[in-house]
Amino acid sequence: xxxxxxxxxxxxxxxxxxxxxxxxxxxxxxxxxxxxxxxxxxxxxxxxxxxxxxxxxxxxxxxxxxxxxxxxxxxxxxxxxxxxxxxxxxxxxxxxxxxxxxxxxxxxxxxxxxxxxxxxxxxxxxxxxxxxxxxxxxxxxxxxxxxxxxxxxxxxxxxxxxxxxxxxxxxxxxxxxxxxxxxxxxxxxxxxxxxxxxxxxxxxxxxxxxxxxxxxxxxxxxxxxxxxxxxxxxxxxxxxxxxxxxxxxxx
Numbered sequence: 001x002x003x004x005x006x007x008x009x010x011x012x013x014x015x016x017x018x019x020x021x022x023x024x025x026x027x028x029x030x031x032x033x034x035x036x037x038x039x040x041x042x043x044x045x046x047x048x049x050x051x052x053x054x055x056x057x058x059x060x061x062x063x064x065x066x067x068x069x070x071x072x073x074x075x076x077x078x079x080x081x082x083x084x085x086x087x088x089x090x091x092x093x094x095x096x097x098x099x100x101x102x103x104x105x106x107x108x109x110x111x112x113x114x115x116x117x118x119x120x121x122x123x124x125x126x127x128x129x130x131x132x133x134x135x136x137x138x139x140x141x142x143x144x145x146x147x148x149x150x151x152x153x154x155x156x157x158x159x160x161x162x163x164x165x166x167x168x169x170x171x172x173x174x175x176x177x178x179x180x181x182x183x184x185x186x187x188x189x190x191x192x193x194x195x196x197x198x199x200x201x202x203x204x205x206x207x208x209x210x211x212x213x214x215x216x217x218x219x220x221x222x223x224x225x226x227x228x229x230x231x232x233x234x235x236x237x238x239x240x241x242x243x244x245x246x247x248x249x250x251x
Contacts, residue, residue, distance in 0.1 A: 020224040027055040062206025075214035086210035092203040093164040
């Protein structure tokens with residue numbers, strides 16, 4: 001797979017740059033296999049000196065920031081650590097969320113038996129997620145998430161905890177892929193044809209980051225448009241799973 005044109009630069013100046021990270025690419029080098037393609041090494045080969053400010057999961061697409069010098073890195077890191085950065089994600093979850101907005105204030109901690117998995121628990125660290133419904137479909141909901149804290153897998157854990165895991169989530173959800181046949185009536189395949197999934201990764205996109213520029217101290221907003229698979233999923237949901245008259249539903 002040719003990586004050369006995969007990473008879109010959304011913003012750049014002398015102190016930092018932001019990318020629209022594609023899903024399927026890890027943010028930083030793998031601890032065990034340094035040969036795996038990752039955003040950091042790819043960008044370092046072009047910029048020579050870069051500093052990782054934050055990370056996105058492998059299967060999450062969207063805005064990701066890198067610093068170009070140590071001072072900018074320090075300032076940006078401090079903003080993330082103090083939860084001063086506005087982190088907006090767009091997610092598609094399973095089921096209909098009837099409330100227009102929710103605050104999910106549930107502590108999260110590492111799972112004691114499952115490595116790399118988090119869980120809701122009163123013994124965990126304070127975790128706050130603000131959710132706003134953007135559009136409802138027959139069996140799913142498009143939401144905007146304001147990630148106030150940044151715990152490991154926070155959005156995935158919080159959505160699953162309230163009974164609405166991401167529509168595609170191989171750990172906290174019910175499915176590893178989403179197929180058109182699940183929502184399109186009388187869906188038929190031709191002989192010997194195999195249905196391809198609309199999306200086969202987390203239905204989560206880092207849509208927008210807002211922060212104070214480390215040099216100018218001005219509010220800076222960076223937005224990443226939906227990648228093809230996420231946009232395609234929303235398109236088919238609108239076409240085959242729309243709710244023409246949501247008010248008729250029984251709340």
